[in-house]
Amino acid sequence: MFELMDGFLKNDPLSLQKDILDHVEYTVARSRFSFDDFEAYQALSHCIRDRLIERWHDTQLHFKRKDPKRVYFLSLEYLMGRSLSNSIINLGIRDQCADALSQLGFEFEVLAEQEGDAALGNGGLARLSACQMDSLATMDFPAWGYGLRYQYGLFRQVILDGFQHEQPDYWLNFGNPWEIERVHVTYPVKFYGTVEEEILNGEKHQVWIPGEMVEAVAYDNPIPGYGTRNTITLRLWAAKPSNQHDMEAYNTGDYIDAVVNRQRAETISSILYPDDRSHQGKELRLKQQYFFVSASLQDIIRRFKDVHKDLNQFPDKVALQLNDTHPALAIPEVMRVLVDEEHLGWNKAFDIICKIFSFTTHTVLAEALEKIPVDLLESLLPRHLQIIYDINSFFMEELKKRIGLDYNRLSRMSIVEEGAVKSIRMANLSIFCSHTVNGVSKLHSELLQTRVFKDFYELWPEKFQYKTNGVTQRRWIVVSNPNLCALISKWLGTESWIRDIDLLMGLREYATDISLHQEWRMVRRVNKMRLAEYIEATSGLKVSLDAMFDVQMKRIHEYKRQLLNILGIIHRYDCIKNMAKDDRRKVVPRVCIIGGKAAPGYEMAKKIIKLCHAVAEKINNDSDVGDLLKLVFIPDYNVSVAELVIPGADLSQHISTAGHEASGTGSMKFLMNGCLLLATADGSTVEIIEEIGEDNMFLFGAKVHDVPTLREKGSTIKVPLQFARVVRMVRDGYFGFQDYFESLCNTVEGNNDYYLLGADFESYLEAQAAADKGFIDQEKWTRMSILSTAGSSRFSSDRTIQDYAEKTWGIEPCRCPL
Ligand code: 26Y
Secondary structure: OOOOOOOOOOOOHHHHHHHHHHHHHHOOOOOOOOOOHHHHHHHHHHHHHHHHHHHHHHHHHHHHHHOOOEEEEEOOOEEEEOOHHHHHHHHOOHHHHHHHHHHOOOOHHHHHOOOOOEEEOOOHHHHHHHHHHHHHHHOOOOEEEEEEOOOEEEEEEEEEOOEEEEEEEOOOOOOOOOOEEEEEEEEEEEEOOEEEEEEEOOEEEEEEEOOEEEEEEEEEEEEEOOOOOOEEEEEEEEEEEOOOOOOOOOOHHHHHHHHHHHHHHHHHHOEOOOOOOOOOOOHHHHHHHHHHHHHHHHHHHHHHHHHOOOHHHHHHHEEEEEEOOOOOOHHHHHHHHHHHHOOOOHHHHHHHHHHHEEEEOOOOOHHHOOEEEHHHHHHHOHHHHHHHHHHHHHHHHHHHHHHOOOHHHHHHHOOEEOOOOOEEEHHHHHHHHOOEEEEOOHHHHHHHHHHHOHHHHHHOHHHEEEOOOOEOHHHHHHHOOHHHHHHHHHHHOOOHHHOOHHHHHHHHHHOOOHHHHHHHHHHHHHHHHHHHHHHHHHHOOOOOOOOEEEEEEOOOOOOOOHHHHHHHHHHHHHHHHOOOHHHHHHOOOEEEEEEOOOOOOOHHHHHHHHHHHHHHHHHHOOOOOHHHEEEEEEOOOOHHHHHHHHHHOOEEEEOOOOOOOOOOOHHHHHHHOOOEEEEEOOOOHHHHHHHHOHHHOEEEOOOOOOHHHHHHHHHHOOOOHHHHHHHHHHHOOOOOOHHHHHHHHHOOOHHHOOOOHHHHHHHHHHHHHHHHHHHHOHHHHHHHHHHHHHHHHHHEHHHHHHHHHHHHHOOOOOOOOO
16 A cells, blocks of 8 residues: 655645646647637646545545445436636635736636536536535545536526527537546446346346446546545446447448447436426436436445445445435335345345435425336336335335225325326335435425325334535635625634634624624625626616615526516516605615526426516616616526625525425525525525524515415405506506416416415515615614624535434544645
C-alpha cells in the first residue's frame, strides 16, 4: 500500500493561472495568447476538475481502507445546475481563482455564466437529491449517488405569443468537463427473454434467459464537500450497444440493419421524462428504471465482493435508499441476484432485502403513484415479475395472519392490483420490503399514516418516519448570494455557519440592530437591481426597485395554485383601475414575478401560463397603473434562474391547497435569503411556522383538516363576490382568448373548484393586504427578513442528512485526512 499524500496541485493565483493557460493550450487547443470567455471557462473548469480528482482519489482510497458501511442513494433524477462556482467555493479557492483570472483579463462571474445547467430532473425531488449530495459530501459520509446520464435533460421552455413551447435540451453539445467517462466501468444489462427451470444439485431453480443485452457505461461526477477533503461520486449510467452481442453480417443490408439496431440501445438513456405528475406506464420508462437499477447494483455488489466473501454481511456494509418508487425494481433485482445467481435460500435473501432498503416518498397525489402494467413487466422482465408475485404471496400470507380474511383490505394492500389493467403497485412493494418509510415533512408523514398508506401504518407503525426536507446553504446562500453571505459572516464573526448551520440562529440577537438593518437592506437592494436587470434583458420590462418583488416560481400545477396568484393580481389591477387618482398614491407598488414549466401534456398548466401572459400584456401597458403593478413571466425556470431570482425577492408565495404539497423546498431557499413568505399551512410550511412564528409571515387559507369538509360542501360554499368578478373578467374575454380560457375558468367554479381557489380567495386577499401593510414599515419588514434567515437553519439539508444517517441508514462519517 502506498502512502496517502496531499495533492501537489497548488492553489495560489500564480499556479492557478499557469494551469488555466496550460488547459487553454492542451485541453481546449487554443492559443494561450488568444481565447474567448467560453474557452476560458472550459480551461478554468478543467483546472478545477484536476483539483477535484486529486481529492476524489484520496477519498476513495480512504473509504476503501476504512471499509465503512456506505449509503447508496438511488435516484432517477438530479437537478445539479451549474458546477463551476459550487466547486470553487467548496474547494475554498474562490478568491484565488478570481485573482488569477483578473490578471488574465477575465472576470470570474462572466465565466461562470458560460456554463449551462445540468437539468437531469423535473423539480423538487430532483433538486432535493442534488442538495443532499452536497450535504453527504460536506458531512463526510461514505455515500454514492447513482442515476442516469440523460442526453436530453428537462426541456427548455420557450414562450411564443404567451404560449409555452418545448425545445430539447441537448446539454452535452459543448462538452461536459464535470464528468469523467469510465470506459472500463461497464456492465451488461439484460432485457426480455424467458424463464426456464433448471435442476441444480437436485433442486429446482428458475433461470432467466434474456433476449437482449445493452451495456451500461459509468460517467462519474465528483461532488466536493465544503471545508473537507472528502469528494464523493455521483455515478450516472449511459447506455451503449453491447459488444458481446454477436453481429454476423451476411450481406451489406444485414450489416447496416445490425448496426442500426445496435444503435437503438442508446435510446434507453437518451431522454428524461418531463412529467412529475402522472405516471403513464411506458415501456421506455420501465427500461430506463431497470437499466439504471441493474447497472448500479452490479457495481455495488462488485464493490462489496472485492472485500467480503459472505453476502450475509451485506446489510452491515450497505444501505440502499430508494428516492421515491422510481428505482423500486432494485428490490426484485437484489432478490434475483441473491436467489438465482448466489443461490441463497429465499428466506435468507428476503431477510437481507428487509435490512438494506429504505424508501422515501415525495408525493400525496394518487396519480403520481407508480403502477406498472403486468403485461409490460412480463415481457420486459419476466423473472422479476415472478419474484414480485412470490413476494406478494408471502406478503398476503403474513397479512392474513395479522388481519384475517378481510378481503377488501387484502386487495387494497396487495402489491398486485387486479382490474382493467392488472398492475404492480410500486409503493406497496417498496413499503413492504423496506425497513423504513420516510415522508418529507411532518404533515406529509401524518397524511401518509392517516390516508395514503393508512392500512400499512396500522400494522407496521414503527416503519414510518419523516425527515423534513432541507436545502444546502452552500448553493443557496454562499454561491447565489455572496453579499448576504459576507454580511452574515461579518455579524456572526465567523464563516463556520457554512458547515454548522445552527450558528445562523445567532442572527436573532441582532434582529433589531439598526446598523445591521441598513447593511441588510443595502445587500437586498443590490440583489433586486441584479434581478431587475435580468427582467429587462429577458422581457424588455423596466421595473421599479422601490416596488415589492413578489415571486412565485416552481413547476406549474393546479394544486400549487398559480391561478390563485393570477386571479389575485387581476383583483389588484381591478382595484387600482377603480380607485380615485388620489387614492392610488397609497397603493404599495408591486412587481409580480411568476415562472415555471408545465409538463408538455398538461393542458391546464399550459393555459395558466398563457393566462399569465395575457394578463401581463394588459396590465403592463395600462398607463393608469404605471409602476403600481407589473406582472412578469420569467421563461425557462431552472436552477441558475433560481439562483438569480431568489436573492432578489421580497415576498414569495407557497400557496398550495392544504394537504397537497408533500414538503416544498423552494420556500426554504427564499427563507434563507431573507424573503418573507406568503403561504398556506401545507407541507413543510407548518414547520417553518413553528420555527419563525406566525407573525413573521403571511398565512392564509383552509387548514388540511378543513379541506375534506369544504370539498363536500362544493358549490354551497360562499365564494366572495370579488372572486366571481375576476373569474368573470377572464371568462368574458377581458384579457382576450375568451374561448381558450373557458375550460380553465370552469375548473374553479362551483363544484369543480377542487383546489378551493374560491373558498380561500378572501383570506388570500387579506394576507396580501397584510403584506402590503408590512412592506410600508421597512424597519419591521427588515426585522422579519433577518428573522427569516435566522430561522432557516432547521431547513438545511445538513440536518436532513444527519437525521437519515442516524435514524435510517445507520452510517457514520468517514473523514479523509487532510
Ligand atoms: C412517476 C413519475 C410520474 C414521477 C416523476 C417525478 C412522479 C413524481 C415525480 C416527482 C415528484 C416530486 O418532485 N415531488 C416533490 O418532491 C419534493 C422533495 O421531496 C417536495 O418538496 C415536493 O413537495 C414534492 O412535490
